[in-house]
Amino acid sequence: MNDNWQPSCNLEALQQRAAMLHDIRAYFYAQNVLEVETPILCNAIGTDPYLDFFATRMRGTQLYLQTSPEFSMKRLLAADVGSIYQITKAFRQGESGRYHNPEFTLLEWYRVGFDLFDLMDDVEQLLIPLLKKSAFLLKAKRLKYADVFEKYTGLNPLKFSEQDYRAVAERLGFHDAGKLCGSEHSLWLDFLFSQCVQKQLAKNQVCMVYHYPACLPSLARRNVENHLLVERVEIFIDGVEIANGYFELTDAIEQEERFEQEILQRMDNNSASVEKDHRLLAALKSGLADCSGIAIGLDRLLMVLAKKENINEVLAFPIRQA
Amino acid sequence: MASFSTSEFKAGMKIIMDSDPCAIIENEFVKPGKGQAFNRVKIRNLKNGRVIERTFKSGESVEAADVIDLDMQYLYNDGEFFHFMDPESFEQYQADESAVNETKLWLKDQDMCILTLWNDAPISVTPPNFVELTVTDTDPGLKGDTSGGGGKPATMETGAVVRVPLFVQIGELLKIDTRTGEYVSRAKA
Numbered sequence: 333m334n335d336n337w338q339p340s341c342n343l344e345a346l347q348q349r350a351a352m353l354h355d356i357r358a359y360f361y362a363q364n365v366l367e368v369e370t371p372i373l374c375n376a377i378g379t380d381p382y383l384d385f386f387a388t389r390m391r392g393t394q395l396y397l398q399t400s401p402e403f404s405m406k407r408l409l410a411a412d413v414g415s416i417y418q419i420t421k422a423f424r425q426g427e428s429g430r431y432h433n434p435e436f437t438l439l440e441w442y443r444v445g446f447d448l449f450d451l452m453d454d455v456e457q458l459l460i461p462l463l464k465k466s467a468f469l470l471k472a473k474r475l476k477y478a479d480v481f482e483k484y485t486g487l488n489p490l491k492f493s494e495q496d497y498r499a500v501a502e503r504l505g506f507h508d509a510g511k512l513c514g515s516e517h518s519l520w521l522d523f524l525f526s527q528c529v530q531k532q533l534a535k536n537q538v539c540m541v542y543h544y545p546a547c548l549p550s551l552a553r554r555n556v557e558n559h560l561l562v563e564r565v566e567i568f569i570d571g572v573e574i575a576n577g578y579f580e581l582t583d584a585i586e587q588e589e590r591f592e593q594e595i596l597q598r599m600d601n602n603s604a605s606v607e608k609d610h611r612l613l614a615a616l617k618s619g620l621a622d623c624s625g626i627a628i629g630l631d632r633l634l635m636v637l638a639k640k641e642n643i644n645e646v647l648a649f650p651i652r653q654a
Numbered sequence: 655m656a657s658f659s660t661s662e663f664k665a666g667m668k669i670i671m672d673s674d675p676c677a678i679i680e681n682e683f684v685k686p687g688k689g690q691a692f693n694r695v696k697i698r699n700l701k702n703g704r705v706i707e708r709t710f711k712s713g714e715s716v717e718a719a720d721v722i723d724l725d726m727q728y729l730y731n732d733g734e735f736f737h738f739m740d741p742e743s744f745e746q747y748q749a750d751e752s753a754v755n756e757t758k759l760w761l762k763d764q765d766m767c768i769l770t771l772w773n774d775a776p777i778s779v780t781p782p783n784f785v786e787l788t789v790t791d792t793d794p795g796l797k798g799d800t801s802g803g804g805g806k807p808a809t810m811e812t813g814a815v816v817r818v819p820l821f822v823q824i825g826e827l828l829k830i831d832t833r834t835g836e837y838v839s840r841a842k843a
Contacts, residue, residue: 382690384713426661426712427691429683508709512692522689523709530686548689566687576687601713 339648346648348465349634353419355461356439365415365441370404372397372421376609379594381601384425386434397423400627401440402551403612406580409442409623410615417441419630430642431572431632433650442625448563448579451624452540455567455575459538466637468569472538478561480541481521484529489545490560492517497524504528518547531571539568551587552578567628569636577626584616656718660693660710668700668721671708675700675719675772683712700770701752701777719772723780726769728761736761738769738776749776759814760785760832781832786841787811789826792818805837 339346360367377385377396386397398404400422408416422438443454456472463470481489485500497520501509506527513519533539542565546554552564563579581587591608598605634646644650658669663681670676680696691712698705700721710716726738726747735748736758747769753776754761760781761767768780792808808818808828816830818837829838 380688382685382688427683427685428661429681432683432685506709512709512711519690522686523692526684526686526692527694527709548687573687 336653340644340650340653341646341648345634345638345640345646348638349630349646351465352462352630352634352637356419356458359458359461360417360441363415365417365443366413368405368408368413368416368418369420370401370408370418372423374398374404376403376611377606378403379591379598379606379608381594381597381603384427384603386423386425387604399424400438402625402627403609405440405442405625406612406620407615409444410618410620412621415441415443415623428651431635433631433643433647435651435654436632437630438627439630440625440627442580442623444621444623446579446624447622448542448565448577448624451577451579451626452542452565455540455577455626455628456538462633462637463538466639467536468637469537472540473534474540474542475533477541477544480533481525481529484532485524487524489521492520494520500524518545521545521548530568530573533568533571535570537569541566541568551581551590553581553583563624565626567626569633572632572636574633574636575626575628577624579622579624580620582616582620582622584613587616588613656720657715658718659715660712663693663695668719669697670717670719671697671699671706674702675721675777677721679705685712700772703778720774721770721772721777723768723770725766728763728765728767730763731758731761736779738767738779741766747771747776749779753777754779757781759810759812760787760830762787762812783831783833784829784838785832786827786829787814789818789822789824789828792822792824794823 373395375395378399383399385399388395401418401420405416405418419437419439421435423435425434427434443451446454452474460470478489481487487496487500494515498510509523513523543555543561544564546560546562552562555561555563565577566573567575588608595606595608631643631646635643638646640646658667663678665678665680667678668675669678676697676699678695678697682694683691684694685691693710693712695708695710696705697708724740727741729737729739735750736754738747738749757779762785765782765785767782769776770778787810789808790811793806805817805819807815808822809815816835816837818828827841829841831838
């Protein structure tokens, strides 16, 4: 460990962060959305097979640093508190890089009675004052996942043919994709989207990609007209992913099934074992109103708005200096 | 056997890829929304210098390569091997033609350079950024002729051919940038 005590970002970045937090709070205050706080140190943790967490102990009890405040916030929603938002720290083990710091700031909010399209309008309105300061276009572009995936790969994301997917990856120069993704459709989608599609999304503008294939569902509900799709949206700016939102799944039985599937998948991946969050399931059973929710990684948003190349340029003390 | 997890990847790390020692140049952690994370890595094969891109699933492990860089003094070439010495321990190493490769054009007796060892055997040699070499051959060129700014070729004592200004004469000592192979200035003898 060296004795470099100085901040990693400059004063301007600290000021931009403060201004961003102010704008966000002003927006939600005007919208009458309640700011809440929930525990960072929790008894239960999400089952997401691709998230690794930090665990700690309180005397004999196992505790976790939250990977997101989602479950706690849904319990508040089930208690009928209405629309809520929170700005909090979240922690993800092993996520470190140009766009990632294992500890990061998350803005998460839920709007009661909103569907996915209302939520997209909401995001657009929230971002306007932030985008204005950085000379970005204010109007967001909205694209269906299937359309944008097909545009850049020529593949139909709802119909999987390993042979076709392999051929496209080869043609685009990703010779190791076949070995990496094998016969797993969702892995192929994640790989091709992040490598071939994402970077080509609109520059200098917010881009909302919605209606994800049903094999990438997480906590989104299925589309009523097309069961191959889920009500999920991802927000990109300059090809960088900054948010992920859903028209939330409120069915306790389906939620429990997905937890169980994910727990099995974690076992297959040799990930740390977790238990499903019984308090969340009990809350869902008691009834969760229809709502949409989304989380924005604020460090990354700041990074993109300030046109920085590395997340460390917007953090006072990134993990190596923490 | 030592190994590194993708979460430890960083520039400069030495790993084994396709049974060759490689150095990581760039590591990009890619995490699509809710899905599987990948590490997209640019690596240089330390034996042939070729740069390739590879993608790993995050969490995978790769074998570490026992590669070290040592500051060494170049001694001489016996026709088959190039000999180097650690100036502190006086331990000597011999590198073959394939390890020295193009670098031999910049190796002058007694100069310091970096010898890269894999499992204790030299695999490559990096010359200093600047070397001072004597011109052994070049066209005389006309005095005062400064036209045609392109200069002329000059052969150095090591065999390297460098473009030099027209005023440079045989026997002069020149400073050369080994990274670009370009003439920098006359050196003070």
